[in-house]
Amino acid sequence: MAEIVLKDITKRYRDGTEAVKQMNLEIADGEFVILVGPSGCGKSTALRMIAGLEEITEGELLIGGEVVNDLPPKERDIAMVFQSYALYPHMTVRENMGFALSLAKVSKSEIKQRVEEAATILDLTEQLDRKPANLSGGQRQRVAMGRAIVRKPTAFLMDEPLSNLDAKLRVQMRAEVSRLQNRLETTTVYVTHDQTEAMTLGDRVAVMRQGVIQQAGPPQELYDSPVNLFVAGFIGSPSMNFVPAEVDGETLKLPMVEAKLPDSVRRRLQGDRLIAGIRPEHFEDATLMKDQSDRGAVFRTKIDVVESMGSELYAHFSLERQGIESEELRELAEESGSAELRGEDEVLVARLDAASGVRQGQEAELWLDVSKLHFFDLDSGRSLTAETREPKAAPA
Secondary structure: OOOEEEEEEEEEOOOOOEEEEEEEEEEOOOOEEEEEOOOOOOHHHHHHHHHOOOOOOEEEEEEOOEEOOOOOHHHOOEEEEOOOOOOOOOOOHHHHHHHHHHHOOOOHHHHHHHHHHHHHHOOOHHHOOOOHHHOOHHHHHHHHHHHHHOOOOOEEEEEOOOOOOOHHHHHHHHHHHHHHHHHHOOEEEEEEOOHHHHHHHOOEEEEEEOOEEEEEEOHHHHHHOOOEHHHHHHOOOOOOEEEEEEEEOOEEEOOOOEEEOOHHHHOOOOOOOEEEEEOHHHEEEHHHOOOOOOOEEEEEEEEEEEEEOOOEEEEEEEEEOOOOOOHHHHHHHHHHOOHHHOOOEEEEEEEEEOOOOOOOOOEEEEEEEHHHOEEEEOOOOEEOOOOOOOOOOOOO
């Protein structure tokens, strides 16, 4: 095991395109770090530079304290798990898992021991003599991971390893990957575009956009204190709602309601071009709120769609589009596919208690927890209310 440090890493192609820009990230020995972001943000390129599959244009990459910029992949002592299983169809599970060790001239007895140990960890013992065609998708993915485990590398690099699985199996495999990393305690860098995977798997998450790390920290920190509009909208499902906001003295004016701002929040707001961010769970059916204290405000709206999730409801309602123009919000809309579906109204989502009586097509009273709002500068996208630690710089 070893720490991985990226110091001012840049990847620039011949046409001048910069896929990764001045990337600084320190990954501790045994840590599980997730690189997450939309397609084209540079996360896979960063992983491939760590692996040695892409040349580094500028900066230094250290693995275990050693600069490895010029080392070929086979000398970096890392193991990579790809999106595709890349298994040899004519080989058994045992042969697939031990193939790299055979090429490295490891003794047959040592290969047998390592393969059987990995098979036990991955619950593949009964599948060792079967071929990939006779395995399920989840089993094939575990074989691919087993092939990496038997090498006993200093680090695992995983490039969207679960994206080919169906939704139910992906959830199951997420738990298995997490248990595996906790058991092996091997430094792991995991790339995904799925923010749910990022939130549930990593010790830390680094959100990337256009080749730049926007914020890195524990998952809950990114959720509670996003530093800008992009992180706020990317992390969370359903995603954060955004509406224009105006502060007039102690009064907060939103398109659907006015409320008194807590002094602790009001003092931190600057300028008059503001965007308010509202997490879906910070709405509630007003009829269920016995204590509508100063931190809350009630408004009436027509409910367009109600989705029952069993333990909760997702209530969709519309506001007249206010013309918020932000590059971050445009990119988020394109990533989610909602850019092509946008109509004249802005659709917001409220996550309500399952006991709520709201009905599709009817008006309802919703309660908004004003104390939990996030505020952002419209021009820069910077959060005006985030309370987050400064990113830890790479050591000199």
